Amino acid sequence: MKHAQQPVTTNERFGVRIDVAGTFSNSFASGPNVIKTLPEQLAEKLVELIINGVFEPGQRLHEVGLAEQFSVSRGPVREALRLLEREGLVTMASRKGAAVTQLTSKNLRDIFSVRSALMGICAEELARHQSAEVQSTLDEGTRALFVAHEAGDVAGFLVVVYQVSMYVAEASGNEIAKSILFSLGRQTLSITRRVFEVPEHRLMWATDWKEIAEAIRAEDPVRARQSVRRLLDDTSKAAVAIYE
Amino acid sequence: MKHAQQPVTTNERFGVRIDVAGTFSNSFASGPNVIKTLPEQLAEKLVELIINGVFEPGQRLHEVGLAEQFSVSRGPVREALRLLEREGLVTMASRKGAAVTQLTSKNLRDIFSVRSALMGICAEELARHQSAEVQSTLDEGTRALFVAHEAGDVAGFLVVVYQVSMYVAEASGNEIAKSILFSLGRQTLSITRRVFEVPEHRLMWATDWKEIAEAIRAEDPVRARQSVRRLLDDTSKAAVAIYE
DNA sequence: GATTATCTTAATGTCAACAATCTAATTTTT
DNA sequence: AAAAATTAGATTGTTGACATTAAGATAATC
Numbered sequence: 054m055k056h057a058q059q060p061v062t063t064n065e066r067f068g069v070r071i072d073v074a075g076t077f078s079n080s081f082a083s084g085p086n087v088i089k090t091l092p093e094q095l096a097e098k099l100v101e102l103i104i105n106g107v108f109e110p111g112q113r114l115h116e117v118g119l120a121e122q123f124s125v126s127r128g129p130v131r132e133a134l135r136l137l138e139r140e141g142l143v144t145m146a147s148r149k150g151a152a153v154t155q156l157t158s159k160n161l162r163d164i165f166s167v168r169s170a171l172m173g174i175c176a177e178e179l180a181r182h183q184s185a186e187v188q189s190t191l192d193e194g195t196r197a198l199f200v201a202h203e204a205g206d207v208a209g210f211l212v213v214v215y216q217v218s219m220y221v222a223e224a225s226g227n228e229i230a231k232s233i234l235f236s237l238g239r240q241t242l243s244i245t246r247r248v249f250e251v252p253e254h255r256l257m258w259a260t261d262w263k264e265i266a267e268a269i270r271a272e273d274p275v276r277a278r279q280s281v282r283r284l285l286d287d288t289s290k291a292a293v294a295i296y297e
Numbered sequence: 298m299k300h301a302q303q304p305v306t307t308n309e310r311f312g313v314r315i316d317v318a319g320t321f322s323n324s325f326a327s328g329p330n331v332i333k334t335l336p337e338q339l340a341e342k343l344v345e346l347i348i349n350g351v352f353e354p355g356q357r358l359h360e361v362g363l364a365e366q367f368s369v370s371r372g373p374v375r376e377a378l379r380l381l382e383r384e385g386l387v388t389m390a391s392r393k394g395a396a397v398t399q400l401t402s403k404n405l406r407d408i409f410s411v412r413s414a415l416m417g418i419c420a421e422e423l424a425r426h427q428s429a430e431v432q433s434t435l436d437e438g439t440r441a442l443f444v445a446h447e448a449g450d451v452a453g454f455l456v457v458v459y460q461v462s463m464y465v466a467e468a469s470g471n472e473i474a475k476s477i478l479f480s481l482g483r484q485t486l487s488i489t490r491r492v493f494e495v496p497e498h499r500l501m502w503a504t505d506w507k508e509i510a511e512a513i514r515a516e517d518p519v520r521a522r523q524s525v526r527r528l529l530d531d532t533s534k535a536a537v538a539i540y541e
Numbered sequence: 542g543a544t545t546a547t548c549t550t551a552a553t554g555t556c557a558a559c560a561a562t563c564t565a566a567t568t569t570t571t
Numbered sequence: 572a573a574a575a576a577t578t579a580g581a582t583t584g585t586t587g588a589c590a591t592t593a594a595g596a597t598a599a600t601c
Contacts, residue, residue: 090391090554116583126556127583128372135376139383147334148562148583163473170414170474229407230414233477334584360553370586371553392553392592 092132095123099133103142103153104242110155114143141240154240158293161244165289168237169282172218175225175234176277180269187224191266194220198259202252210249214258215242241292248291257287336376339367343377347386347397348486354399358387385484398484402537405488408481409533413526415478416462419469420521424513431468435510438464442503446496454493458502459486485536492535501531 099119102108114134120127134151137143145151156164179187194217201210218238222231248254261284268277343363346352358378364371378395381387389395400408423431438461445454462482466475492498505528512521 092554093391115581117581128555128557131583132376132379135379136383139380147337150563150583160472163471166418166471167415167473167477170418171411174410174414227407227410228404229411229481233411237473336584359551361551372585372587375553393594394553 091125091129092136095119095125095129095133096136098123099137100140100142100239103137104239106243108153110153110243112153114151114153116150140236156240156244156296158296161241161293161296162289164237164241165285165292168234168241169285169289171230171234172221172281172285173278175221175227175230176265176269176281177274178225178227179221180272180274180277182226183269183272188266188270190220190224191217191269195259195263195266198255198262202255202259205252207246207249207255210255211242211246214245214249217262244292244296245288247295248288251291251295254288254291257291258284261287335369335373336380339363339369339373339377340380342367343381344384344386344483347381348483350487350490352397354397354487356397358395358397360394384480400484400488400540402540405485405537405540406533408485409529409536412478412481412485413529413533415474416465416525416529417522419465419471419474419478420509420513420525421518422469422471423465424516424518424521426470427513427516432510432514434464434468435461435513439503439507439510442499442506446499446503449496451490451493451499454499455486455490458489458493461506488536488540489532491539492532495535495539498532498535501535502528505531 099108099114108114116127116130116134120130123130134143134145138145138151142154143151144154194213197213198210198217201213215238219231219235222234225231249258261280265277265280265284268280343352343358352358360371360374360378364374367374378387378389382389382395386398387395388398438457441457442454442461445457459482463475463479466478469475493502505524509521509524509528512524
């Protein structure tokens with residue numbers, strides 16, 4: 054009798070822990086929804102395990118195994134899996150169980166295409182209603198990118214990429230776009246990690262990003278959108294190439 | 298002892314039934330996933346009841362009530378509600394239960410903004426890889442729009458609008474964008490219905506749509522995107538105005 | 542009479558067991 | 572020996588019951 058997966062003692066196998074706290078509170082939450090229900094806690098743990106690569110794509114996720122591992126019943130596990138299914142991180146088939154989603158290269162292209170469009174409108178919005186605080190945050194992010202790149206710190210670079218991307222989504226004020234971008238960002242995290250192992254890709258990303266920050270500073274929405282598009286298209290090509 | 302809602306005898310209160318079949322099969326479904334599990338069936342029924350206005354925004358959705366109403370246990374009902382939560386149609390708060398999501402005007406604007414961006418890339422893609430079949434389908438839709446408009450058939454107009462919009466999403470080939478557009482489209486259905494009660498709004502929509510179809514026929518991606526943007530922006534303004 | 546505290550009720554959160562179904566190994570037949 | 576059928580095991584689907592918590596009503600106090 055073997056379990057689907059060993060007990061997990063660490064979730065820092067790759068040295069990167071991306072913060073996903075607060076992820077499963079409803080997008081339209083009409084107030085402080087601090088109370089985390091058990092399925093939500095489980096979902097967050099599972100997200101960490103998946104995006105950090107402990108659970109590999111395609112791996113089956115048995116309900117009883119997970120229930121024993123987390124010392125809960127199957128009910129909450131099922132609900133957590135449903136949550137992750139809607140996030141796209143887990144694929145469920147009726148009577149066949151759940152598994153970590155395995156993206157196809159077509160999925161990858163589609164996801165990057167959607168991210169491009171949504172990041173585009175967020176950047177546009179930011180270019181229209183920018184502020185000194187926004188600008189300094191973007192500049193700080195740009196600096197951090199180049200620092201991490203030159204230091205060859207892949208893990209650190211990835212974290213900064215995630216943070217600055219999510220900052221644009223957050224600062225744009227569009228809750229719907231933000232929610233979707235968070236979700237799609239997580240789905241591509243493991244592939245993005247591999248993209249940034251190539252120094253040239255890090256430099257490309259940092260350079261493209263710098264252009265975006267400048268477009269926002271210049272309060273040029275169209276240029277901001279086009280810059281975002283270039284960034285995501287470049288990243289998409291790199292990701293698809295590595296993925297195949 | 299009163300239940301939250303009366304037994305539902307009809308789901309055609311507004312004379313419009315929008316087909317939402319196949320909605321809850323996974324976006325990345327890797328094959329014929331015809332087997333519908335009980336929660337999915339429940340979710341589809343609930344979607345119909347919500348978007349057709351039988352369950353009004355803000356209305357509480359008690360698990361036991363729904364369970365009795367549909368003659369199932371609370372388990373499947375819970376999972377169905379979770380599904381709808383991710384769709385944005387219901388809002389759940391821990392220990393407080395579920396309720397039909399009540400959009401704010403800010404939510405409305407954000408949703409239309411996202412729809413605009415995503416429909417934009419779908420139309421772009423369609424303009425690049427169009428075909429005779431695509432063109433005839435678009436033309437047919439345009440004709441149906443004007444027919445329904447002139448006949449004053451609000452319900453019919455709404456159905457055609459939904460169908461042609463979803464066709465663009467479908468035909469673009471971008472599964473991710475399609476999935477999101479389906480979801481967001483449902484969330485705005487009840488408001489869109491009220492928008493189209495105004496004849497001028499119907500004419501506006503039909504006219505804007507005709508322009509999109511022509512841009513796609515002309516294989517002009519940029520023009521197609523801009524036309525889509527105009528359509529959604531116009532609709533957004535009308536919807537927000539009516540909503541307040 | 543208004544306010545606060547307590548209590549009752551009802552709803553949600555969680556669990557364990559039963560039923561249905563799929564997978565895979567074993568056996569039987571050609 | 573290979574292929575098909577059957578059977579055993581494991582896994583998911585569903586249910587009902589129990590525990591916990593929030594909301595409303597009642598009563599007591601200021």
